Amino acid sequence: MRDFAARVLLRLLGALPLLLGVSLVSFVLMALAPDKSYELAGRAAGTEEIAAMQRALGYDAPLWRRYLQFLGEIARLDFGHALSSGERVTTLLARTAPVSLAATLPGFVLGHALALAAALLAARWAHTLLDRLLTAAASLGMSLSLVVVVIACQAVFSASDGLDWFPVRGWDASSIGGYLRHVAVPTTALALGGAAYNLRFYRSLMLTELEAPYVRLARAYGEAPGSVLLRQVLPNLWPAIATRLLYSIPLLIVSGSLLIESYFGIPGLGRLTYEAATGGDQPVLKAVVTLSALLFALTLSLADAFSRAADPRLELR
Amino acid sequence: MRTRSARTGILLLGLLAGCGGDAPPAAPPLKVYRHSEDGAPASLDPAQASTVHAVLIARSLYDTLYAYRYLARPYVLKPNLAEAMPEVSADGRVYRIRLKAGVRFVDDAVFAGGRGRSVTAQDAVYSILRHFHPDSRGQGAWAWRGRILGLDDWQRAGADFDRPPEGLRALDARTLEIRLLQPYPRLVHTLALALAAVVPREAVERYGREFGVHPVGSGPFRLLSFDSARAVLARNEQFRREPLDLAAEGFDPVRHAGLGLEALDGRVSPFVDRVLIDWVPEPAARWTSFNKAAEIQYTVLPPSQYDAVLAAREPLALRPEYAQRFVAHAALENSLVYTSFNLEDAAIGISGDPERDARRRALRCAIVKAFDWPARNARFYGGLGRVFSGALTPSLAEFDPALPAPARDVKGARALLARHGWTAQSLPALEHAIPGGPLYRDMHEQLAGFLIDIGWPAGKIRARSYPSFGDFDRATRQKRAQLFTRASHLDVPDAAAAMQLFYGPYAAPGPNTSNYRNAEFDRLYERAAMLPPGAERTALYRRMNTLLIDDCVGVLALARTHLHLWHRGVRMLPDRDSANGFWLRYVAVD
Numbered sequence: 001m002r003d004f005a006a007r008v009l010l011r012l013l014g015a016l017p018l019l020l021g022v023s024l025v026s027f028v029l030m031a032l033a034p035d036k037s038y039e040l041a042g043r044a045a046g047t048e049e050i051a052a053m054q055r056a057l058g059y060d061a062p063l064w065r066r067y068l069q070f071l072g073e074i075a076r077l078d079f080g081h082a083l084s085s086g087e088r089v090t091t092l093l094a095r096t097a098p099v100s101l102a103a104t105l106p107g108f109v110l111g112h113a114l115a116l117a118a119a120l121l122a123a124r125w126a127h128t129l130l131d132r133l134l135t136a137a138a139s140l141g142m143s144l145s146l147v148v149v150v151i152a153c154q155a156v157f158s159a160s161d162g163l164d165w166f167p168v169r170g171w172d173a174s175s176i177g178g179y180l181r182h183v184a185v186p187t188t189a190l191a192l193g194g195a196a197y198n199l200r201f202y203r204s205l206m207l208t209e210l211e212a213p214y215v216r217l218a219r220a221y222g223e224a225p226g227s228v229l230l231r232q233v234l235p236n237l238w239p240a241i242a243t244r245l246l247y248s249i250p251l252l253i254v255s256g257s258l259l260i261e262s263y264f265g266i267p268g269l270g271r272l273t274y275e276a277a278t279g280g281d282q283p284v285l286k287a288v289v290t291l292s293a294l295l296f297a298l299t300l301s302l303a304d305a306f307s308r309a310a311d312p313r314l315e316l317r
Numbered sequence: 318m319r320t321r322s323a324r325t326g327i328l329l330l331g332l333l334a335g336c337g338g339d340a341p342p343a344a345p346p347l348k349v350y351r352h353s354e355d356g357a358p359a360s361l362d363p364a365q366a367s368t369v370h371a372v373l374i375a376r377s378l379y380d381t382l383y384a385y386r387y388l389a390r391p392y393v394l395k396p397n398l399a400e401a402m403p404e405v406s407a408d409g410r411v412y413r414i415r416l417k418a419g420v421r422f423v424d425d426a427v428f429a430g431g432r433g434r435s436v437t438a439q440d441a442v443y444s445i446l447r448h449f450h451p452d453s454r455g456q457g458a459w460a461w462r463g464r465i466l467g468l469d470d471w472q473r474a475g476a477d478f479d480r481p482p483e484g485l486r487a488l489d490a491r492t493l494e495i496r497l498l499q500p501y502p503r504l505v506h507t508l509a510l511a512l513a514a515v516v517p518r519e520a521v522e523r524y525g526r527e528f529g530v531h532p533v534g535s536g537p538f539r540l541l542s543f544d545s546a547r548a549v550l551a552r553n554e555q556f557r558r559e560p561l562d563l564a565a566e567g568f569d570p571v572r573h574a575g576l577g578l579e580a581l582d583g584r585v586s587p588f589v590d591r592v593l594i595d596w597v598p599e600p601a602a603r604w605t606s607f608n609k610a611a612e613i614q615y616t617v618l619p620p621s622q623y624d625a626v627l628a629a630r631e632p633l634a635l636r637p638e639y640a641q642r643f644v645a646h647a648a649l650e651n652s653l654v655y656t657s658f659n660l661e662d663a664a665i666g667i668s669g670d671p672e673r674d675a676r677r678r679a680l681r682c683a684i685v686k687a688f689d690w691p692a693r694n695a696r697f698y699g700g701l702g703r704v705f706s707g708a709l710t711p712s713l714a715e716f717d718p719a720l721p722a723p724a725r726d727v728k729g730a731r732a733l734l735a736r737h738g739w740t741a742q743s744l745p746a747l748e749h750a751i752p753g754g755p756l757y758r759d760m761h762e763q764l765a766g767f768l769i770d771i772g773w774p775a776g777k778i779r780a781r782s783y784p785s786f787g788d789f790d791r792a793t794r795q796k797r798a799q800l801f802t803r804a805s806h807l808d809v810p811d812a813a814a815a816m817q818l819f820y821g822p823y824a825a826p827g828p829n830t831s832n833y834r835n836a837e838f839d840r841l842y843e844r845a846a847m848l849p850p851g852a853e854r855t856a857l858y859r860r861m862n863t864l865l866i867d868d869c870v871g872v873l874a875l876a877r878t879h880l881h882l883w884h885r886g887v888r889m890l891p892d893r894d895s896a897n898g899f900w901l902r903y904v905a906v907d
Binding site: 038044155160 | 359451599
């Protein structure tokens, strides 16, 4: 366990140059983002008001100084206040990130579980009618935009002329019942939307693994195909599956699912990020970029340490 | 064991108490109105209330000295936090305003004992002054800059709130005096702006930048929660008890028939306990939610849905399946949509050289003649927009109904170009600045089609797309756009608000993004700005309107119509103009 923690820590330290690079690239991109001074100064503002707003926002400072200030904010993890609402950025993130996670995690888990189960079936009966049906369903799912899936789910489960089981939109996490009512349709949409991509990925992973010599050996010893898949192949695929899952988590927290949050009226981080990007709210953007870079660095480190723990051969390479 | 016995005893006692004697009466269910908006305000600070969404909520949480009558159109001012209309000196330069007694801010930790204190004239002074303080990021300085005695000097001297300028003072706790540099009849309109809402200084100072999410007002509602998806407002129990006087608010039994407002006459507003405002930019989600009985009760319908919902446009009628459940109301917006020329542009602008300017004017006028407003209206505004000539929109009292709406004249445009020697080879390249998105791209394609019809080579008309509306707005305000279409909401329902869009000293980055400069127009504008509403002022504005039309400063214009839909059982007349937003206090739910 101590080795595992040390490995994660080392990887995290190694990620520092990456974080610095991400901060520089994102800062340059943010410098090209919409100039908020015109909007904040108001529609009828003249030259004086706009110039005053630019000074207040620090746009008149040279870029290098603004970048150093950004690095200072990262070091302190204090990004000040959102330009739009005036709310503290850390408060905003603390309020919205858990909402995004609570709204998207069930759909994420369900989508992967469904995809894994379907991929097992497709791999077990590869190149049969069942496999073709599942592959066709996955292709159809991948061709459909998530917007269509969301609107269809709302029409089926929530609309007054549909099943009318759940609210069309809104968010209530104050009780288990409220949460389940509000998360049910977003979960369904996310699971359906995500399962198609994951099914293709897992199926191809399994089919490749089924070609491995140890599988042929197990089959030669008379082990049933289903048993080989579950007892031999699946454990060997865990590092790849875990890596895919871990890599998805930062996106889940940081960007949530913008479409899901917008269409279902969920006050999460995805929507906040989108509005900050289109509106040029740099303090929020800086915080989100930093948070996502940190989460990715942590995820990379965890995935690496996990893979090495699961497969000792990696240490020898 | 002892604890469990004690709990059982308490439970039994509770049950006995519940069985015997009189049970306390159940609280009546809360009356809740569920509203929706197609965009969200970024901040709840009234100093930043510049969008219709921000105005709506600011006017519900805060008080302004003046307001507009609920139902009267064109808009008519009325006292709100002020006791009466202002006393104005004979020379029109001194305004004295008395505040109503006993008005209190909502309870908040910022006040002694947590109990809201009285609203004073000092608060009204502070609320205007903060627009001139660099820390407050107020967006309303344009309304008072250069108008109030000593205000600009006060700002230059460091903006010390403890030493207000000579022209803006509280004479006592309830009397405000404003001294002007010159007559400014529009002042009362500016005091009805959401930007001028009265805030307590200690709350602004205590919450700092977070005042934008921590409102402390004296309006009809107080805030319970606010995020990117929803705002929840609760009735302000301390709000002054003023019965609704329908006749005084401009009620017309014919125009307002079927809204059920008569039942509210004489009752004290607000009429609901809670207002839930959902911010729903996606029309599909809004429509599905609106169609359910238990979700949002109001929506503004996008033009793309008119055909599916309306049985007729004139007179407005819903399809039978919707008419049973919903009420519809079409309201003309206090705004103008127009395609503007940058008159500083080297190809189509005004240079000062008479011969060159005559040829360029011919170019602009040919574009105006080529423009097919009915087609634009049908394609993008559901056929409900109102096309008119000039900039005096139909919602203004100065609107001239005798002025014919612009009509397409392809032959006339071709002849005009030929008369001034323009050929396909010599016509300049046009760059149409548009915000990103398919809607604006479609608008551009339609405009290009109009111009091709008059002989403009297709290769010389191109769109310059900006990634966001903010980028597009910045380009127009930095004079980088040659030709662009925009919709301007009039901040106040006054002809000056429309005409300032073409007033020379307000050239970009100010509101005159056309950069139109005409000495006669500017002189008339300045003269009209000092006149009270009346025949003389109307004549001046109409003359200015004629100048705009003659100079072909832009393809003018269309006023959008908003189609409001709400559930039967909700009694109201909604309005999404920047001039209004006061109506939420009068919403009733059966």
